[in-house]
Amino acid sequence: MRTRISLAVAAAGLALGLTACGSSDAGDGNVADCKSAIAEQMQAAADTDAEGHRPAACIGIDDKTLQRIAGELLEDELGEFEKELEEAEVIR
Template sequence: MLTRISLALAAAGLALGLTACGNSDAGDGNVAACKAAIAEQMQDAVDTDTEGHRPAACIGIDDKTLQRIAGELIEDELGDAFDKELEEAEVIP
């Protein structure tokens, strides 16, 4: 399960990074709204194995910020998934 989540998040992050190349101008986008949209898109990627794209809420967000947001979300998700797997792991005496 952890591998599936990791691969889906990595794919979503890569797709965002590649799509981000088309918009390198810094703008006045709402970073919080962008982060929420990317988080939703990453969850959809995990649930449906679909590729992501630059959400409309991220128009006006520069590439560096978009990549930072995606990286933060991936770190958070992988950390949560790892913690869950660790909690469910069977302790061998």
């Protein structure tokens, strides 16, 4: 359960860090590859408290899309966390 909380916090930090020094120019980046790279970065951030940055796979992806991707990943993690809590009968 602690891992889920860490992932959620990491995702929130990444959503802010991804665009802090990124480009707002739309480019030819592959959104699916970018999303995978961000998911990997979220896991690494949860494990090591590393700060987020724009992964190489996300170069060329505009800031708005990066924020959407990070939000989707955060929603997924929070949904899984809520499901685990319900299964553990912590919340109903």
